[in-house]
Amino acid sequence: MIHPSAIISPDASVADDVEIGPFAIIDAGCSIGAGCKIGAQAWITGNSQLGKNNDIGYGAVVGALPQSIGFDPATASGVIIGDNNTLREYVTINRSIYAGKNTVIGNDNFLMSVSHVAHDCILGDHNILANNVMLGGHIEMGNRIFLGGGGGFHQFVKIGSFAMVKGNASISQDVPPYAVACRDNELASINVVALRRAGFDAATRSEIKNLYKLLFRSGIRLSDAVTQAEESEWSEAASALIEAAKSPSAKGILRKMS
Known part of the structure; x- marks a missing residue:
């Protein structure tokens, strides 16, 4: 042996x-x-x-x-x-x-x-x-994350659970949970495949998508989007997006769209 x-x-x-x-x-x-x-x-x-x-x-x-x-x-x-x-x-x-x-x-x-x-x-x-x-x-990583080959990640960033980052990406800000990131600090979409594989039901997936759009695609200032989001009730899974937006690293969280 x-x-x-x-x-x-x-x-x-x-x-x-x-x-x-x-x-x-x-x-x-x-x-x-x-x-x-x-x-x-x-x-x-x-x-x-x-x-x-x-x-x-x-x-x-x-x-x-x-x-x-x-x-x-x-x-x-x-x-x-x-x-x-x-x-x-x-x-x-x-x-x-x-x-x-x-x-x-x-x-x-x-x-x-x-x-x-x-x-x-x-x-x-x-x-x-x-x-x-x-x-x-x-760097802090959650669970069930996929990082594509050749990706470079700056010190102190957070990468949320069920996220995916495409190959050769350059990331110097936090990647939200459930998100797909790519290129130079760009957000592409929700990682729908990972959510389905993990067993999230259709209602929870829909919640996550809606909250993702509000926080990261609405064009509203992030703090205002968080305030608006907190006016509604969300599942525990969806609320992880709010927590990521409220408590980012010092580098901030990705919002630029690909």
């Missing part, structure tokens, strides 16, 4: 059934849960904690130093990864820049080849990052 060329620190915690490939490295302070597979030449470092049944691909690096000028390598920070995640070849996940803090990956995420998750990002569950997706630091 463990290739003889693998290097595993005696101060690492590795479950009995973990598979570790040739020349992989598991550093001190790291923990690898049951059922995990660590590919050849992968490197798990920086106090990274992996849950169960994670598949770490060839040459992936989890827990390396954040790419932040002035970072002190002695800072005790880490990465926390949940269960059932797949990191394909050469994926990189950097640890937090803050002592005692972590970059966090939830459960059932699929990070395709050469995608990058920078320091202090927080990813929810069931997200897909296609090849070469680049997440800057401090």
